[in-house]
């Protein structure tokens with residue numbers, strides 16, 4: 001589903017690579033944690049999948065498409081197939097829960113009856129039914145993140161990228177969010193989650209790819225957050 005073939009990313013001439021000859025294959029339907037210290041290249045990894053950045057060397061493939069050969073006018077189509085969730089939720093503050101999620105369908109020109117059907121469906125999936133009319137400020141952090149996940153999933157993308165989705169949440173709330181991402185994964189979505197959240201990684205025991213100064217130093221199928229913690 002996602003393939004990095006010897007990918008290097010250098011942002012500024014002379015700077016140390018943010019990613020250094022990374023080769024990784026993520027199958028359709030996998031759940032993968034990307035871990036590593038701050039600055040190790042996790043966000044860069046996600047930006048390359050979205051073609052928000054382009055590699056300096058090597059190739060990135062998403063759903064069989066070589067992103068280096070993708071015309072600019074096809075980038076929106078690529079991104080439509082990828083839901084994205086961020087640490088800071090990024091909700092529209094003056095729109096209700098329903099409208100925040102509906103907006104993702106409106107911008108791609110979905111019809112009103114599709115929107116009326118899909119939004120309640122996805123809000124139920126994330127456990128927010130009954131809160132459609134609230135504004136983001138009337139929700140807890142965990143609920144706001146659920147809205148963001150609903151917005152990312154309402155278009156039914158085959159891939160979900162999450163960049164530190166539990167970074168602003170307490171441990172109990174984080175666990176709920178991570179379990180929700182796991183449920184989405186079990187429904188068939190390929191999930192890639194960059195995180196510092198050791199408890200989440202240890203709880204779920206999914207594939208773990210660890211980056212260190214841009215290099216893959218570990219890739220385990222049922223990994224823990226830190227390699228030293230593996231029995």
Ligand SMILES: Nc1ncnc2c1ncn2[C@@H]1O[C@H](COP(=O)(O)OP(=O)(O)OP(=O)(O)O)[C@@H](O)[C@H]1O
Nearest residue numbers: 011012017018036037038039040041042043044045
């Ligand atoms: N737009 C940019 N321009 C220049 N350098 C950048 C840019 N984005 C990231 N970098 C550099 O690339 C390296 C990797 O950054 P990246 O954001 O991918 O790491 P990260 O693992 O996501 O970090 P964090 O956990 O703090 O979010 C860092 O040295 C960073 O300073």
